[in-house]
Amino acid sequence: MSNPNIILAGYLAGATDYIPIAEKLAKQNIAATVVPLKWWEWVPTVGGRSIAPILEKLDRTVNLELERSGASKVNIIAHSAGGWLSRIYLGDRPYYDKVWDARSKVAKLVCLGTPQRSLEPWSLRNLGFVNDNYPDAFYDDIEYICVAGKSVRGTKSSPQKWLAYSSYELTTGQGDAWGDGIIPLEAAYLKGATNIEIDGVYHSARSGKWYGSQEAIDIWSKYL
Incomplete structure (x- = not known):
């Protein structure tokens, strides 16, 4: 029995943008459920809060899917x-007084255009927590797949x-680099992970070919 898949939206994005990914995966006989987020549910997290x-919505969706699928x-x-939010979810150390410790529920973490590290002031607190406590592909029993667009x-x-240039510079300090238009390649990878570069892929659907386009899905879905 293959593992069901949970799709988690990016920052300030809602589930609606990701339903087409689940539909495309379904045509490949890959079951996927999108975490039912509204974009405004991210608002309380703005500014590094x-x-x-x-995480609560992610955990609820994971538990419901495990119960439903068996x-x-x-x-x-x-x-x-x-992606980095999910790394917190896997972890066994307190994050704002709660330990999620979800690694026993997760086989693979596929990160699509995730800034695994950043110099942005508003992301330092959360990303600092992630990389201080769970650096690189931290857990040996989790398969990490990091997908980066080069467009x-x-x-x-x-x-x-x-x-x-501005986004890359904010992320790594170097603007003259390749990436998906928002996240530079260097920041999207984790040491010890399966790191995949896809030519022509942009960060979001608004730019055209992105991580949720069929051509990109055909590449990263092979790792599910």
Whole structure:
């Protein structure tokens, strides 16, 4: 029996944007459920505050799917900030006085365009917690798959490339790099993970071909 899959939205995104991914996976006979988030449920987490409200929704969805399917574990497919958030979810150390310790429920964590590290001031508290406590592909019994798009090299030559340059610089300190237009390749990978680069993939659906496009899904879904 294959593991059911849980899809977690990225920062300030709602479930609606990710339902097409679940539908595409279903056509490949891969079961997937999207965490039922509304975009505004991220608002209390803005500015580096606790992301516990999102963890609560993730945990509830995982538990319901395990009960419904009878499976012993799920895979988590997480976009953008959802990836490092899921690393907190796996962990066995208190995060704002609660220990989630969900590693026994999870077989694989697939991160799509996740900033696994960042210099952004508003992300330092949460990402610092993640990387101080669970660096790299921390748990040997979890399979980590990190997927990064390579579509835009950051330069100051055009508005799109300037946005990429600024975002990459905020993330790693170096704007002249390749990435998905928001997250540079360097920041999307974890040491010890299966790290996958996909040409032409952008960070979000608004830019065209992204992690949820069929061509990209065909690549990363092989690891589920």
